[in-house]
Amino acid sequence: MDSLLKLLDRSASARKALNWAELEETSIQVLRLIYKDSKIDQGTLRTTIQNYLSSIIGTGEFLTDLSSKSSAKYEEGLVKLLEFLRNRPHHFASIESTLQAAQEIVLLSLDPIPANRNKIGKHLREIARPDLSILICNQILEQTRLNYYSLTVLCGAYCDLDQFDKAIDVAELALKFSPEQGKTFPLNALVRAHTLKFKATGDIAEIENALQYGHASIDLKLDSYAANAFIAAAVASGDEREIEFAKDVLSKAEPQLRQADISALFQAYQAAQALAPEAVVVETIDESTDDAYFGVFDSLFDLVVRDEGFTPSVADARKMQERFSGDGWFLQGLSNVPCPTCEIVALHSYRKHFKRYGKDMHYWALVCDNCKTATDSIDYDKKAFSFISSDLEENFPVADLCDVCLDL
Numbered sequence: 001m002d003s004l005l006k007l008l009d010r011s012a013s014a015r016k017a018l019n020w021a022e023l024e025e026t027s028i029q030v031l032r033l034i035y036k037d038s039k040i041d042q043g044t045l046r047t048t049i050q051n052y053l054s055s056i057i058g059t060g061e062f063l064t065d066l067s068s069k070s071s072a073k074y075e076e077g078l079v080k081l082l083e084f085l086r087n088r089p090h091h092f093a094s095i096e097s098t099l100q101a102a103q104e105i106v107l108l109s110l111d112p113i114p115a116n117r118n119k120i121g122k123h124l125r126e127i128a129r130p131d132l133s134i135l136i137c138n139q140i141l142e143q144t145r146l147n148y149y150s151l152t153v154l155c156g157a158y159c160d161l162d163q164f165d166k167a168i169d170v171a172e173l174a175l176k177f178s179p180e181q182g183k184t185f186p187l188n189a190l191v192r193a194h195t196l197k198f199k200a201t202g203d204i205a206e207i208e209n210a211l212q213y214g215h216a217s218i219d220l221k222l223d224s225y226a227a228n229a230f231i232a233a234a235v236a237s238g239d240e241r242e243i244e245f246a247k248d249v250l251s252k253a254e255p256q257l258r259q260a261d262i263s264a265l266f267q268a269y270q271a272a273q274a275l276a277p278e279a280v281v282v283e284t285i286d287e288s289t290d291d292a293y294f295g296v297f298d299s300l301f302d303l304v305v306r307d308e309g310f311t312p313s314v315a316d317a318r319k320m321q322e323r324f325s326g327d328g329w330f331l332q333g334l335s336n337v338p339c340p341t342c343e344i345v346a347l348h349s350y351r352k353h354f355k356r357y358g359k360d361m362h363y364w365a366l367v368c369d370n371c372k373t374a375t376d377s378i379d380y381d382k383k384a385f386s387f388i389s390s391d392l393e394e395n396f397p398v399a400d401l402c403d404v405c406l407d408l
């Protein structure tokens, strides 16, 4: 069997030449090879998964030609890939969103209404086929010229191909025609396109545009997507005032983050950005997520019901309901420090791995068996929380328990 580097080279050439049969074969060989080695580089794995999915989509007639229903090759290939991954003992956070996108493409293609085809266009970017994404968006736009969602997806796909001027043109069109509450999507797309163009060309006017659109987007609606796009622009600009403002934006968009975490995140992000090649914005920014779609098995609620036999009550604050409903939680352990509310030793700590701007971190959920509540760390008095967290870390070091960390 060829060496890994040689195979990766062959994959890259096959992708360039649109030789899907060759890309499929080399991707399978790479997958076999890297899974024999216990130390796998996440970036290489993600690229390989994208290559394989790209190859089984091939020319993508089942997506572009509405009269053709021949998705069999893609579906079979996808099933094989999922089986292959299921039998491997590793858990990879970096390929989850790619696999979800690949699965959704099948389901959405069964009902090719424009809304579903828009989503297919977005998912095709996730599996590194912006070329097909552009084709599909343009097909939708021929029928509904001012479909601002298609235009926004199109902007992202052009960015993937480094065609920034086209990207900016279509996003401006989307901005012009979207209703007031929808303007946040094209605004965020414009922030990203101008940031990328600045990084490619060094033209100061581009980053000024990016920041201006970023402020407009945040004024309209402050969510984590707007925050991510703005933070990327602020860090790229190197302007201290904008960076300070960006920290404030993040603390409002994600109120569960502590000040110290935010500082650490920015430090890691700025360092990564300084090392990254010219035209790369470190964080890939997505427009939306749809977690519940594929079924969740280890939400915080699932675990507490299973392990402790009750459903904890959760305050409607800091998006806790949403965060606790997501996948990927695990039990850290029982704290020796009593619950500050009922003063009984009954606090179980659950954690969930997440990564921001290149830094690995863990969400908190503290569940009191007696109070029957679950909350993040923000509700606790700072001193009380530091007792709880250091006691837990001493007895149950999180890096030894977290599947994601153990794979890194």
Ligand SMILES: [Zn+2]
Residues within 6 Å of the ligand: 339, 340, 341, 342, 343, 344, 346, 368, 369, 370, 371, 372
């Ligand atoms: Zn309690």
Ligand SMILES: [Zn+2]
Residues within 6 Å of the ligand: 352, 353, 354, 360, 361, 362, 399, 402, 403, 404, 405, 406
């Ligand atoms: Zn972890």
